[in-house]
Amino acid sequence: MTQIRLRNTMSRQVQDFAPIDPKNVRIYLCGPTVYDRAHLGNARPVVVFDVLQRLLRHVYGESHVTYVRNFTDVDDKINATAVKRREEGAEGTLEDLIRARTEETIAWYHADMDALGAARPDHEPRATDYINAMIAMIERLIEGGHAYAAEGHALFRVRSYKDYGRLSGRSVDDMIAGARVEVAPYKEDPMDFVLWKPSDDGLPGWDSPWGRGRPGWHIECSAMSYELFGDSFDIHGGGIDLQFPHHENEVAQSCCAHPHGEFARFWLHNEMLQVEGKKMSKSLGNFFTVRDLLDEGIPGEVIRFVFLQTHYSKPMDWTAEKARQAEATLRKWRAAVAGIEPAPAAAPSVIAALADDLNTAGAIAALHALSDPAELKASAQMLGLLLEDMGEWAEAPAVDLSAYAEHLADLRARAMETKDFAPVDAMKQALAAAGVEVRMSKAGVELSLKRLDSVKTILARELNARVREDFHEAEAWGAIARAMLAGEQASQENQTEMLTKIQQDFLQ
Ligand SMILES: Nc1ncnc2c1ncn2[C@@H]1O[C@H](COP(=O)(O)OP(=O)(O)OP(=O)(O)O)[C@@H](O)[C@H]1O
Numbered sequence: 001m002t003q004i005r006l007r008n009t010m011s012r013q014v015q016d017f018a019p020i021d022p023k024n025v026r027i028y029l030c031g032p033t034v035y036d037r038a039h040l041g042n043a044r045p046v047v048v049f050d051v052l053q054r055l056l057r058h059v060y061g062e063s064h065v066t067y068v069r070n071f072t073d074v075d076d077k078i079n080a081t082a083v084k085r086r087e088e089g090a091e092g093t094l095e096d097l098i099r100a101r102t103e104e105t106i107a108w109y110h111a112d113m114d115a116l117g118a119a120r121p122d123h124e125p126r127a128t129d130y131i132n133a134m135i136a137m138i139e140r141l142i143e144g145g146h147a148y149a150a151e152g153h154a155l156f157r158v159r160s161y162k163d164y165g166r167l168s169g170r171s172v173d174d175m176i177a178g179a180r181v182e183v184a185p186y187k188e189d190p191m192d193f194v195l196w197k198p199s200d201d202g203l204p205g206w207d208s209p210w211g212r213g214r215p216g217w218h219i220e221c222s223a224m225s226y227e228l229f230g231d232s233f234d235i236h237g238g239g240i241d242l243q244f245p246h247h248e249n250e251v252a253q254s255c256c257a258h259p260h261g262e263f264a265r266f267w268l269h270n271e272m273l274q275v276e277g278k279k280m281s282k283s284l285g286n287f288f289t290v291r292d293l294l295d296e297g298i299p300g301e302v303i304r305f306v307f308l309q310t311h312y313s314k315p316m317d318w319t320a321e322k323a324r325q326a327e328a329t330l331r332k333w334r335a336a337v338a339g340i341e342p343a344p345a346a347a348p349s350v351i352a353a354l355a356d357d358l359n360t361a362g363a364i365a366a367l368h369a370l371s372d373p374a375e376l377k378a379s380a381q382m383l384g385l386l387l388e389d390m391g392e393w394a395e396a397p398a399v400d401l402s403a404y405a406e407h408l409a410d411l412r413a414r415a416m417e418t419k420d421f422a423p424v425d426a427m428k429q430a431l432a433a434a435g436v437e438v439r440m441s442k443a444g445v446e447l448s449l450k451r452l453d454s455v456k457t458i459l460a461r462e463l464n465a466r467v468r469e470d471f472h473e474a475e476a477w478g479a480i481a482r483a484m485l486a487g488e489q490a491s492q493e494n495q496t497e498m499l500t501k502i503q504q505d506f507l508q
């Protein structure tokens with residue numbers, strides 16, 4: 001049997017993975033708070049853990065894995081949207097409006113993650129369906145001296161758990177010194193965190209021994225994983241941004257409520273999708289959604305491929321160039337495997353890479369080396385690529401390069417007379433920069449396409465060159481753009497319209 005090795009955040013080491021019960025390997029992934037569309041960063045854990053569950057099913061058997069990903073549907077931001085809708089005249093109670101908002105967001109989430117080829121988990125528990133389990137867990141914590149009630153709240157007594165800080169490698173005293181804790185009059189200690197808090201009238205709440213209120217975020221995952229998995233399970237995952245405090249607090253709650261269990265044996269954290277060195281996040285506002293990319297015509301499979309080219313433990317950026325290259329590779333592979341049945345087994349090289357702490361980049365490199373299309377298909381499917389139901393792609397735009405070649409040949413003929421080769425050089429450079437490979441010899445001009453930037457990008461470069469008063473370069477970009485537009489059979493009118501629009505955009 002393949003030995004899977006995984007980096008365990010708890011031990012900070014890559015360890016051999018052995019499930020508690022090989023007939024039921026259990027993974028829990030912290031899911032989204034369903035108040036809005038998922039941004040691209042939110043999709044990274046989904047893709048990473050989708051590959052992990054595929055690998056586990058491959059090794060332990062299709063039906064021997066239980067994959068759980070929750071929906072957090074108790075949240076101030078959800079409430080705020082519902083309140084706003086009610087103020088705008090929407091009908092129904094606040095509960096109805098909240099439910100409508102979460103249903104809507106869950107449907108978007110499913111559609112977006114389906115488009116990335118991520119299999120739906122076996123269970124998708126919603127926090128609001130587990131309130132009683134959360135209350136029961138808090139009561140156990142209070143009985144055990146690990147929590148206390150104060151002013152309508154229930155709080156976890158952090159000093160009662162000696163291993164607090166082990167997962168994130170922080171000491172309680174450092175945390176206090178760093179003052180990253182909220183001081184509140186009802187807390188015994190500033191480190192203590194909320195298990196239950198009162199709800200204002202007019203906001204959703206549930207009756208509890210501490211009054212009408214709602215659960216804190218951390219207790220949700222502890223209670224839902226306990227209900228579905230019991231006191232010990234195999235792998236707990238999420239983004240590295242959740243390591244502290246969310247996961248640290250989950251460990252404290254679960255281990256204190258069920259001291260005979262181990263809670264999660266392995267902790268796996270994916271690094272962040274970044275934008276210019278910063279985490280993509282709603283709060284920083286530096287985000288775009290998965291839907292934005294899909295609407296731009298970027299297939300979900302391309303998004304998945306781009307994610308998998310970086311190891312999950314490394315930060316990464318999204319770039320248009322990465323997407324372009326991923327698309328080119330996938331087009332090539334899709335053509336190679338069209339109509340072919342996948343081989344019965346994936347290539348050992350691909351499995352070996354994945355088993356080595358989910359080395360997805362290594363697995364992709366191994367895919368490139370496969371020559372049998374049936375094996376390529378079976379192996380790519382291990383990564384959730386080349387799946388049957390990912391839909392047809394639009395044809396790649398056929399680009400006729402003859403117009404460019406003719407233009408370049410004309411320029412060269414003219415340069416032979418004038419002895420001014422600057423226009424030829426400018427055109428060659430522009431073509432290369434736009435993604436066209438140029439070879440010129442006595443016999444003629446030979447062009448081949450590696451990729452081609454959009455007309456809009458090219459026209460922006462033309463304007464840029466004009467602003468710099470580099471007229472040869474500007475002329476070269478202009479020639480490329482005209483040839484492209486002609487290739488796309490844009491009417492003369494369209495060309496002018498497009499040019500004007502782009503000039504306006506550019507000059508803003
Ligand atoms: N930039 C990112 N890169 C990778 N994973 C991320 C990123 N941002 C959030 N995640 C992960 O997405 C999952 C869902 O998180 P959650 O719903 O709490 O995010 P959010 O609150 O909408 O995001 P934000 O962090 O932008 O406020 C979590 O596992 C989280 O770790």
Ligand SMILES: [Zn+2]
Nearest residue numbers: 030031221246
């Ligand atoms: Zn969680």
